[in-house]
Amino acid sequence: MQHEDAVPARLRAAGKRYGSTCALDGVDLTLHGGEVLALLGANGAGKSTAVGLLLGLLQPDAGQATLLGMAPEALAARRGAGVMLQSAGIPGTLRVGELLELTRSYYPAPRSVADCVALAGLDGLLGRRYGRLSGGQQRRVQFALAICGRPQVLFLDEPTTGLDIQAREQVWRAVRELVAEGSAVLLTTHYLEEAEALADRVVMLEAGRVVAAGSVAEVRARVVQRRIRCASTLDADTVARWPQVHSATRQGESLEIVASAAEAVVRRLLDGDPQLHDLEVRRAGLADAFLELSRESRQEAA
Incomplete structure (x- = not known):
């Protein structure tokens, strides 16, 4: 039975090993309703293992995984979840409309076919055989199958891989709509701009x-x-040796600088090159944070 204060998905001190390899080491993770939680990491970081534990596809060696307050393998929990994994195993001979009808039949109050078509961008595809679709079209069908049951919690594993910009933005709009309705979404992605969005x-x-x-x-x-970009004749190797500068590289006329503080570096740039122009300073993005934190973690482990 679902506990009153159950959250959509949770890992508590979860550990998982594959032989001598530690895939997860005491991971705590909580997914709340009405939010998107992005799970990020390089290949082998443990993302797929975490998702597998939450879906009941794997059993933890330590700690606990719950889905909608229940054991993830419980039928009631699975009926409240939608899943879009990187590998689908969908029969290629079935038509898209048949796949939707079949999957909708597993849920007590599914979305209408029209809603699924609109959210996933399946116009003109219902009569097509799944195996005859392009890779991007198949991903859109997989997304439709994941959301057709009105899931309380939705797992999206690299959902926009293989999609063009227009299809990707359609998936983003659909995710925002689902979250506005109260769904919880666990997203794994290699596109850091997707996580930021x-x-x-x-x-x-x-x-x-x-x-x-x-x-x-x-x-x-x-x-x-801070990332500093400017058009300057200053030597990149010389700038790279300045205090508070982590790196400096040249891209044509532009000088690209990564620094721990911008003000002192910009002042020195202007003093060193009065003709400097097109100056741009911006904060680190999620991609910068990901790379730096991963580097720090590897150094600590070493």
Whole structure:
């Protein structure tokens, strides 16, 4: 039975090993209703293992995984979840409309076919055989199958891989609509701009451990880097040796600088090159935070 204060999905001190390899090491993760949680990490960081535990596809060696307050393998829990994984195993001979009708039949109050078509962008595809679709079209069908049951919690594993920009933005709009309705979404993605666009919170994994967690702004704030770009004749190798400068590279006429503080570096740039122009300073993005925090974690492990 579902507990009153159950959250859509949770890992408590979850651990998982594959032989001598530690895939997850004491991971805590909580997904709340009406939010998108982006689970980030390089290949092998533990993202797929975490998702597998939450779906009941894997059993933890330590800790606990719950889905809608229940054991993930419970039928009631699975009926409240929608899943879009990287590998689908969908019969290629069935038509898209047949797949939708079949999947909708598993749920007590599914979305209408028209709603699924609109949310996933399946116009003109219902009569097509799944195996005859392009890779991007198949991903859109997989998304429709994941959302057709009105899931309370939705797992999206690299959902926009293989999609063009227009299809990707359609998926983003659909995710926002589902979240506005109260669904909880766990998103894994290699597209950090996707996490920045959609996520309310971010959890970063490195070698099976959480290295950062919080809002996009909070995680980004952990990296105090500033990126400076300008058109200048200054030598990049010389600038790279300045205090507070982490790196300096040249891209044609532009000088690209990563620094821990912008003000002193910009002042020195202007003093060194009065003809400097097209100056741009911006905060570290999520991609910068991901790379820096991963580097710090590897250094600590070493």
